[in-house]
Amino acid sequence: MIPYAEVIGDPIAHSKSPLIHGFWLDQLGIEGAYRRAHVRAADLHDYFAARRADPLWRGCNVTVPHKQAVLAHCDWIDPNAATIGAVNTIVPENGVLAGYNTDGIGFLEPLRPLLLRPHLFRMARILGAGGAARAIAHALAGEGFEPVILARTAEKARAFLDSLGISGGHAAALEMFAAPTDFAFDDRAGLLDLVVNTTPLGMAGQPPLHLDFSHVPPGSVVYDIVYAPLETPLLAEARARGLRTIDGLEMLIGQAAAAFARFFGAAAPREHDAALRVRLVA
Structure with a gap:
């Protein structure tokens, strides 16, 4: 009978969130637990009805495919999450369920040293148009990036930009970036170019991501x-070409830290990130 939080999704067995939050609970000596809960779309209503009545429940993280569907089960939604149109953290606050999105916070965290520098222009090529892409595009737009959205079709990419209220930007079909291009990039001095894969392509058990590096500035x-x-084919090729790379654990840990503070009322002990990463890749 201890306070607990959890992560919900379908599937959910792959989630590393219990390991992350459990590690932090142990480091801080907090009496609490963090679990996985396999929740199908048809069961979301019953899940939240049961958790509302449980005084030990401190909230949940939300992973695929529910980040947009759970909006209907929140009583209050943080304005940023409402703009994004996706929620990944739900907590009981003052008798209501409050929905937040910590994906953008976690995504930007490893980029902060770069973002502190002035740039003449910032451009982000974002592969995908799902819930995570929405949070990432919204966060990058707030940091002055011109977004290029690559989705299944150019029409879907344009609708994605419009739904986020991002003026400008560019939309294209992902398949266009699979074939080589002879485009000659100009001088990139003073510019910040970012290429982000938000799709499951390249993940274990998923089809490969086809991206020709002639499209990468x-x-x-x-x-x-x-x-x-952790080392996807995309990152392996980028590293071989001498480009700076950032892996998925950076965002995973960063977004989890923002959620942990809401669940358990304490800051995650980030001084132990190196030890946490070792556990996550073991």
Whole structure:
């Protein structure tokens, strides 16, 4: 009979969130637990009805495919999450269920040193148009990036930009970036180029991601939010080409830290991130 939080999704067995939150609970000596809960779309109503009545429940993280569906089960939604149109953290607050999105916070965390520098122009090529992509595009737009959205079709990519209220931007079909291009990039000095994979392509058990690196500007930072495997083919090729890479554990840990504070009322002990990463890849 101890306070607990959990992560819900379908499937859910792959989630590393219990390991992350459990590690932090142990480090801080907090009496609490963090679990997985396999919840199908048809069972969301019953799940939240049961948790509302449980005084030990401190909230949940939400993973695929429920980040948009859970909006209907929140009594209050943080304005940023409402703009994004996706929620990944739900907590009981003052008798209501409050919905937040910590994906953008976690995504930006490893980019902060770069974002502190001035740039003449910032452009982000974002592969995918799902719930995580919405949070990432919204966060990057707030940091002055011109987004290029690559979705299944150019029409879907444009609808994605419009739904987020992002003026400008560029929309294209992902398949266009699978074939080589002879485009000659200009001088990139003073520019910040980011390539982000938000799709499951390249994940263990999923089809490969087809991206020809002739579309990647020189000096780009390549960021893959997939963390299984940690070294995706996209990151391996980027590293071989001498580009800076950021793996999926960076965002996973960063967004979890923001949620942990809401669940358990304490800051995650980030000084132990190196030891946590070792556990996550073991």
